Amino acid sequence: MAARNTARKRAFQILFEGDQRGVDVQTVLGDWIRHSRTDTRQPPVSEYTMQLVEGYAKYAKRIDELISQYAVSWTLDRMPVVDRNILRLGAYELIWVDETPDAVVLDEAVQLAKEFSTDESPAFVNGLLGRFKELKSSLRRDDA
DSSP states (O other), X not given: OHHHHHHHHHHHHHXXXXXXXXXXXXXXXXXXXXXXXXOTTSOOOOHHHHHHHHHHHHHHHHHHHHHHHHSTTOOTXXXXXXXXXXXXXXXXXXXXOTTSOHHHHHHHHHHHHHHHSOSSHHHHHHHHHHHHHHHHHHHOOOOO
């Protein structure tokens, strides 16, 4: 599933860019889509990337509440930007995307942490998302 892996990586990059710029992720997604249509050197934004970003945007407030509640000794603002956005993406896909196996979500999030963050980040991401996996049914609310 290399296409899904690439889609997740791009969705993470969009979330990260929005966080860094202080811009809504849907605005960044629109920029990426427009840019890919006007510059042939830019790869197109896949349907799954769009689904992940839009899904995260729908539940962003709830996802940040969950991360804040369960990240022991870490406030959302103090958390490394990379880790925060990997967790946001992973939490959305784990809790609200039933088609993706939980183990895949955790593995992909850990891989993103290995590629883009610190040596401690993969364990942190795995631990927090693993907790969300255990509590999944009680965490899922559809009120965005």
